[in-house]
Every structure is written in C-alpha cells, then in structure tokens.
Amino acid sequence: MKIQNLINGKFVNPISNDWIDNYCPANGEVYGHIPNSSKEDVETAYKSAQKAFKHWSQTTFEERSRILIKISELLEANLDQFAEAESKDNGKPISLAKSIDIPRAASNFRFFGNAITQFASESHESVGQDAINYTLRQPIGVVGCISPWNLPLYLFTWKIAPAIAAGNCVVAKPSEVTPMTAYLLGQICTEAGLPHGVLNIVHGLGSTTGQAIIEHPEIKAISFTGGTETGAHIAKMAAPLFKKLSLELGGKNPNIIFSDCDYDDMLETTVRSSFANQGQICLCGSRIFVEASIYKKFKTDFVSRVKQLKVGNPAMAITDLGALVSKQHLEKVLRYIDLAKTEKGKILCGGQKVLVKGLKNGYYLEPTVIEVATDECRVNQEEIFGPVVTIMPFNTENEVLEMANKVKYGLSATLWTNNLKRTMHLSNRLEAGIVWVNTWMLRDLRTPFGGTKASGVGREGGFEALRFFTEAKNVCIKY
Ligand SMILES: NC(=O)C1=CN([C@@H]2O[C@H](COP(=O)(O)OP(=O)(O)OC[C@H]3O[C@@H](n4cnc5c(N)ncnc54)[C@H](O)[C@@H]3O)[C@@H](O)[C@H]2O)C=CC1
Numbered sequence: 001m002k003i004q005n006l007i008n009g010k011f012v013n014p015i016s017n018d019w020i021d022n023y024c025p026a027n028g029e030v031y032g033h034i035p036n037s038s039k040e041d042v043e044t045a046y047k048s049a050q051k052a053f054k055h056w057s058q059t060t061f062e063e064r065s066r067i068l069i070k071i072s073e074l075l076e077a078n079l080d081q082f083a084e085a086e087s088k089d090n091g092k093p094i095s096l097a098k099s100i101d102i103p104r105a106a107s108n109f110r111f112f113g114n115a116i117t118q119f120a121s122e123s124h125e126s127v128g129q130d131a132i133n134y135t136l137r138q139p140i141g142v143v144g145c146i147s148p149w150n151l152p153l154y155l156f157t158w159k160i161a162p163a164i165a166a167g168n169c170v171v172a173k174p175s176e177v178t179p180m181t182a183y184l185l186g187q188i189c190t191e192a193g194l195p196h197g198v199l200n201i202v203h204g205l206g207s208t209t210g211q212a213i214i215e216h217p218e219i220k221a222i223s224f225t226g227g228t229e230t231g232a233h234i235a236k237m238a239a240p241l242f243k244k245l246s247l248e249l250g251g252k253n254p255n256i257i258f259s260d261c262d263y264d265d266m267l268e269t270t271v272r273s274s275f276a277n278q279g280q281i282c283l284c285g286s287r288i289f290v291e292a293s294i295y296k297k298f299k300t301d302f303v304s305r306v307k308q309l310k311v312g313n314p315a316m317a318i319t320d321l322g323a324l325v326s327k328q329h330l331e332k333v334l335r336y337i338d339l340a341k342t343e344k345g346k347i348l349c350g351g352q353k354v355l356v357k358g359l360k361n362g363y364y365l366e367p368t369v370i371e372v373a374t375d376e377c378r379v380n381q382e383e384i385f386g387p388v389v390t391i392m393p394f395n396t397e398n399e400v401l402e403m404a405n406k407v408k409y410g411l412s413a414t415l416w417t418n419n420l421k422r423t424m425h426l427s428n429r430l431e432a433g434i435v436w437v438n439t440w441m442l443r444d445l446r447t448p449f450g451g452t453k454a455s456g457v458g459r460e461g462g463f464e465a466l467r468f469f470t471e472a473k474n475v476c477i478k479y
C-alpha cells in the first residue's frame, strides 16, 4: 500500500515520486511505501498552511472546538481500524493500541477542543499610573510538529491538537518508521470539516523532510519529540532563526522503591513501568533502585513476574510484549545487553531474541532484567529505550537521591513509599519534570509535561501547550 502526503486538503504523491519502504515489525516484511518528501514538498505544504492561516486564525473558539471534538469522535468511531493500523506499523500489542494509544489520541483532540474555550490571558491595572495593560495571545502562524515512532498517533496528536486549537496552521511530520495512523488521521480531519491547509502532513526521513521543516525560515515554532541527539541538532538549527522550540527528549528514569510501600501494587506497576510498549516510552522506569532490606525478595518476585510476560504476535489479545519497532532498534538494544555483560552486569532474565511461530523475521526480544554492580555503568546511564531495566539496592535516602540524579537526563521519576516526609523530601529534590508517587503514567492532560537537563526544553500539556503555540503581546493603554 502507498500512503500519500496531505497538502491543502488533498492526498498527493511526493514531487520527486521517490518512495521509502515501510516495514511491519511483527514479520520484518515490507508492507507499504511512504513518500520520501523533499524540500519542495515541504515548501508546498508551507504555502498551503500559510494560505489557510488568515481564515483559520480568525475562526471562533467555538468553531475550532466543534471541529476538534468531531475529530475526536471520528477517532473513537474508528477505534478498531486505527488500533490495527498502529499495531501493524509499530509492533505494539493490539490491546495496548486499543486501550491506550488511540483513546489517548481522541482525548488529545477532545481535551484541546475544550481547553481553547477556557484559555484566557491576563490584564494588569497599573495603579497610580492611570494605565491598563492587557495581554493578547495570538497564534504564531505556520508551525512545525515532528513526532517519533514509539507512541505514533498519541504523540502526533498531542502536538497537532493544541497547535490548531490555538489558531495556527501546521506542517507535520510523523516518524518515517510509523507513518500509517497519521495518514489515516488526515482522512478523518477532512471528514470532520477541518478547512484545507490547516493541517498538512508530509512524510519522509528526518534528515531531509524533517530537516526542511526545521530550517524553513517562515515556520516560526517547532514542537519535537524524539531522541536527545536530534533535539540538540534542532536546537542548533533553530537558534539563529529565533524559532520557538518545545523539545521532549529522552529519559533514563529512576524507579525508587522503599520497604514501606504497598508491595503488591508496586510490583504490578513496576512490571508495567519497565516493559509497557516494549519499554519504548520515554517515561519508563528503566533504573530500579530498591531499599536493601527488601532487595532479595523484590529481585525474586520481580524476575518471576517478568518471566510470565508473553512475547508474541502483536495481533493476539494475550500478547504482553509485541515486536520492537525496527531491526536497527532491536540491534541497538541487543548491543546494550552485550555491553552489560562486559560491565559486570548480571542478566537475571531475558536478554535473547524471541522466535515467534510463523513470524520468524519479526523483531522480538525477551524482557530483560540486569543487576548492575554500580550505578555509573553505561547501561545504567544511557537511554536504551527497549525492554531492558537495571536493578540495584540502596541503603539511605540520600544515597538513592544522589544516584537518581547522577544521569544526564531529567524527565520523570517514580517513588514508592508511604512516608510523607520522605515523599516531600525526595520529590522536591529529584531532578525531573514529572514525579509519580505510588503510581506511574497517571496522566491528567491539564498538567505540565516535559523534562529537565538532556530530557528537553519547555512544557507541553494543558494551557502550557496553548501558551507555547501563541505569541504574547502586551497592550498598554493610558487613560
Ligand atoms: N520521546 C522519546 O524519548 C524518544 C526517544 N527516542 C530515542 O532516540 C533514539 C533514536 O531514535 P530515532 O528514531 O532515530 O529518533 P529521532 O529523534 O531521529 O526521530 C524522531 C523524529 O525526528 C525526525 N528527525 C530525525 N532527524 C531530524 C532532523 N535532522 N530534523 C528534523 N527532524 C528529524 C524523525 O524523522 C522522527 O520523525 C532511540 O533509540 C531512543 O533512544 C526515540 C523516539 C522517541
């Protein structure tokens, strides 16, 4: 199957007529082709967005809200089709696509459809100066949204929905590895009545299509989620062009477990925070630190529970872990498992590729638990982004805090304890944009979302996203 770019409301081939193979991770076969879009395609998309901006930026909040909510309803009505496409394109279990990815994509549109009707700006009375200031929040113009492969539609829509709700027009690029649901979304947007040109979707490689978006002088803001190296490159390109940037990058998140936690709840959630989506979520708790007094028990229980996870065909309802997203990614993760052995890491379970019956060329890997000798080894410091976690014991709060913070990343942290003082002490000091206490991935879309240090710049979510996608202009009137 060939998917096409969406430009000015029409599905079109790339100008060059160049195509890229699209692989199905479950069986390693090419099952489709996507446009290898060039700078010229991006320019056409930009022009279409620019043309649509005049009208879209003047559309009432009620009208924008109505269209966004309609998109959300159409996603819900087509849940099965979208979930099947997401699972096939990405390798994730169909159950996950059905229960998390697609419902969340629908929620993104519904949430920002509602949020825009509540978005307000400030006014300041300058007492003693006979003046009043009010702040306008104006849409920026044409903005770029670039998303990754791990949560394809979930993250694509997390950017697009606030961008268009705020009155911008968008040139968007999904990951070349998982383009399918973005393509299907284009069809739904037209059906929902989104005017032509408001959302343009250009498929292709990061180094060409993505690059053309980030270096386009008239695309004034970029919202990006992906790897830290790519984020650093985008920041370098965008700085001299004075673009607004929101960068959601990698993580190497600590999961800190104290002996006074609710053990069963912690154990079940830790299995999920380690291996959900094959560990390919930037928020996964990939470094597990356990208080020494329960370390031995935890190690036994955790490994036994992980061994029960079923790796297999993503299309089957009983599958816990599907395939990794690509051959290259599987190889990267396997290299880290080899590295662990040279760093004196002990593989407690997993570590091997899995041959799934009838799908022998798929990219399957056992969930892997590595006991590390020191927190400073590379497998404990670098983002692996696969079904691999490290575990090690700690003795004191201060010791674990130091280890938790001693990485270049600062995205999220999870804390398991029932001690209030400790909760306050640690959550104030953990270097992370998001701290979960006695839970993981509990999401309220109103909250600020993003990381510190090498995990990114800026916050998405709620009004933070609407602020990012608008330019503040202060008007001061003397009376
Ligand atoms: N949210 C996260 O935390 C994610 C982290 N990663 C990490 O990054 C590593 C590399 O994965 P990749 O797929 O290579 O991620 P990536 O950062 O290269 O890809 C993310 C998106 O950026 C685009 N892109 C790449 N180069 C670009 C450029 N020069 N200009 C504009 N857009 C560009 C890609 O086409 C894709 O749409 C992973 O192994 C993982 O560690 C990957 C995906 C998501």
Ligand SMILES: O=C(O)/C=C/C=C(\O)C(=O)O
Binding pocket: 148, 150, 151, 155, 158, 225, 226, 248, 280, 281, 282, 283, 443, 449
């Ligand atoms: O917004 C969320 O709920 C999750 C976001 C996850 C990522 O940004 C990621 O895994 O890359």
